[in-house]
Amino acid sequence: MSIVLEKINFIYSEETAYQIQALKDVNLTIEDGQFIGIIGHTGSGKSTLIQHFNGLMKATSGTIYFNGQNIYEEGYHLRDLRSKVGLVFQYPEHQLFETTILEDVAFGPKNQGLSKEEALQRATEALKSVGMPEELYNQSPFDLSGGQKRRVAIAGVLAMQPEVLILDEPTAGLDPAGRDEILDLVARMHRERGITVILVSHSMEDVAKYVQRIIVMNQGSVMYDGTPKDVFHHYKELETVGLAAPQVTYLMHELKERGLLVDTDATTVAEARASLMEALTGVHSARKDFHVC
Amino acid sequence: MLRDITLGQYYPADSVIHKLDPRVKLFATLIYIVSLFCFKGVAALAVATVFLFGVIKTSKVPFKFMVKGLKAIMILMIITALFNLFLTPGEPIFSFWVLKITKEGVSSAALMAIRLTYLILGTSIMTLTTTPNQLTDGLEKAMAPLAKIGIPVHAIAMMMSIALRFIPILVEETDKIMKAQMARGADFESGNLVKKVKSMIPLLVPLFVSAFRRADDLAMAMEARCYNGGSGRTKMKPLKYEKRDRGAYVLVSGYLVLILLCRTFLPWPM
Numbered sequence: 001m002s003i004v005l006e007k008i009n010f011i012y013s014e015e016t017a018y019q020i021q022a023l024k025d026v027n028l029t030i031e032d033g034q035f036i037g038i039i040g041h042t043g044s045g046k047s048t049l050i051q052h053f054n055g056l057m058k059a060t061s062g063t064i065y066f067n068g069q070n071i072y073e074e075g076y077h078l079r080d081l082r083s084k085v086g087l088v089f090q091y092p093e094h095q096l097f098e099t100t101i102l103e104d105v106a107f108g109p110k111n112q113g114l115s116k117e118e119a120l121q122r123a124t125e126a127l128k129s130v131g132m133p134e135e136l137y138n139q140s141p142f143d144l145s146g147g148q149k150r151r152v153a154i155a156g157v158l159a160m161q162p163e164v165l166i167l168d169e170p171t172a173g174l175d176p177a178g179r180d181e182i183l184d185l186v187a188r189m190h191r192e193r194g195i196t197v198i199l200v201s202h203s204m205e206d207v208a209k210y211v212q213r214i215i216v217m218n219q220g221s222v223m224y225d226g227t228p229k230d231v232f233h234h235y236k237e238l239e240t241v242g243l244a245a246p247q248v249t250y251l252m253h254e255l256k257e258r259g260l261l262v263d264t265d266a267t268t269v270a271e272a273r274a275s276l277m278e279a280l281t282g283v284h285s286a287r288k289d290f291h292v293c
Numbered sequence: 294m295l296r297d298i299t300l301g302q303y304y305p306a307d308s309v310i311h312k313l314d315p316r317v318k319l320f321a322t323l324i325y326i327v328s329l330f331c332f333k334g335v336a337a338l339a340v341a342t343v344f345l346f347g348v349i350k351t352s353k354v355p356f357k358f359m360v361k362g363l364k365a366i367m368i369l370m371i372i373t374a375l376f377n378l379f380l381t382p383g384e385p386i387f388s389f390w391v392l393k394i395t396k397e398g399v400s401s402a403a404l405m406a407i408r409l410t411y412l413i414l415g416t417s418i419m420t421l422t423t424t425p426n427q428l429t430d431g432l433e434k435a436m437a438p439l440a441k442i443g444i445p446v447h448a449i450a451m452m453m454s455i456a457l458r459f460i461p462i463l464v465e466e467t468d469k470i471m472k473a474q475m476a477r478g479a480d481f482e483s484g485n486l487v488k489k490v491k492s493m494i495p496l497l498v499p500l501f502v503s504a505f506r507r508a509d510d511l512a513m514a515m516e517a518r519c520y521n522g523g524s525g526r527t528k529m530k531p532l533k534y535e536k537r538d539r540g541a542y543v544l545v546s547g548y549l550v551l552i553l554l555c556r557t558f559l560p561w562p563m
């Protein structure tokens with residue numbers, strides 16, 4: 001089970017004055033069960049890329065294989081692909097339309113051909129997993145707060161029980177608590193159901209904290225592809241394309257320059273703390289005057 | 294898909310036509326339309342053709358791009374031509390069952406097709422070389438005298454410019470929502486008519502909600518920046534005639550005179 005992209009190119013408004021090459025020769029393999037982060041500056045082609053994963057956009061050239069099958073082949077069922085590869089768009093709350101929250105979430109499962117009861121059953125489960133209180137189920141989705149709408153929209157895709165879940169900046173415009181809730185939810189889905197998760201994000205902290213693999217996009221091409229440690233190792237190069245490593249990476253590099261033997265590969269606060277404690281207790285005897293506040 | 298709509302589209306290029314004052318272009322388009330419907334004879338047709346293709350050439354808009362606009366009205370053109378072909382009374386040259394083609398029919402069908410094609414090409418030159426904002430600016434200025442008799446010229450122009458500005462935004466929004474619903478398994482293509490209409494609900498409801506939200510936001514944002522209608526409002530780039538605009542007026546007037554002369558003295562053969 002995997003998604004393989006081979007030499008994908010995509011051009012918007014081809015053969016007009018507005019022509020933009022949004023993807024350039026992208027080669028990627030998305031293995032089963034991975035938790036992947038996609039980062040890149042604004043306009044680097046992240047949203048364009050992920051819409052290729054479920055066949056919503058057709059590449060100008062190149063091939064995509066889902067579980068070994070070419071999705072551009074004549075007669076390939078793109079609708080089946082879309083129910084296996086769930087995609088949550090940027091600002092997904094703009095897609096809500098039903099009279100009640102429950103009905104809206106059940107839209108996906110119904111399209112998959114499930115009976116009404118099954119669909120509602122799935123919707124209830126999905127709403128529970130995103131933490132929507134049950135008394136809201138029969139309310140209009142238009143009366144919710146922004147964060148709640150976002151969760152309903154995510155539930156709408158979860159209810160289809162996809163094998164691959166792609167989220168395009170799911171935390172844009174949410175407060176820190178809402179952001180953590182959404183990301184924790186996604187991480188839990190990945191852990192418990194073993195689904196593949198692809199997370200598009202601008203926040204290095206989020207990405208470093210949750211994902212196993214980072215794909216860095218720059219002007220339509222894949223610039224780096226590796227573990228967070230490998231990728232943030234290039235923090236200087238990342239800066240040249242308008243990105244940055246997590247704050248702790250900078251802290252660790254600074255500390256090292258000043259003579260503290262810390263691990264500069266630490267990308268999360270927890271790792272940094274562990275490395276710092278180790279370095280401090282080790283160095284303590286030599287430099288008694290060193291304080292970290 | 295939806296993006297290929299060329300209606301009201303602007304094609305950026307660096308040409309004299311692009312730089313002309315929008316009022317000149319409005320006037321020229323009007324004159325051109327009038328000339329299309331009053332010309333007679335091959336000579337006039339030649340003049341109109343040379344004028345049209347000269348302007349297209351100067352505008353630096355690729356001809357291919359212009360023809361795209363023609364495809365949309367192909368059906369209308371064919372129907373008009375057929376009606377003209379079969380229903381014009383006159384000297385028959387071919388008849389079959391109740392249908393008969395007359396000499397007059399052939400010439401009027403050909404004339405109609407040419408007129409429609411030129412009409413579309415001529416007006417699309419204007420929209421392709423003028424940004425919607427320039428266009429409404431031009432309209433507002435050209436209609437300014439009407440304000441004296443109580444017509445809210447500024448409000449009309451503002452509404453037009455906002456409406457035009459919203460077309461691409463709504464097209465984009467439609468595209469986005471459509472994709473979002475397709476990601477949830479929605480099917481907009483297959484099924485019978487009832488099913489198709491029903492499948493529009495997940496598209497239309499969010500679209501309307503978002504259109505109202507945008508309108509609301511825009512009104513608020515305009516008020517927050519102290520917009521309070523047209524009176525006393527100045528422009529960042531006031532429209533002013535340049536030398537080339539005067540030249541264009543002369544050229545266009547000359548063109549109309551030439552067409553009228555052809556009509557009077559060389560009305561052969563139509």
Ligand SMILES: Nc1ncnc2c1ncn2[C@@H]1O[C@H](COP(=O)(O)OP(=O)(O)OP(=O)(O)O)[C@@H](O)[C@H]1O
Pocket residue numbers: 012013020021022040041042043044045046047048049
């Ligand atoms: N519908 C469209 N029509 C034309 N060009 C587009 C369209 N959508 C995106 N583009 C262009 O394609 C490029 C990639 O856009 P994309 O939306 O994939 O970027 P992104 O990485 O998702 O950016 P962001 O972080 O702002 O969401 C940009 O240069 C953008 O201007």
Ligand SMILES: [Mg+2]
Pocket residue numbers: 046047048090168
């Ligand atoms: Mg994006």
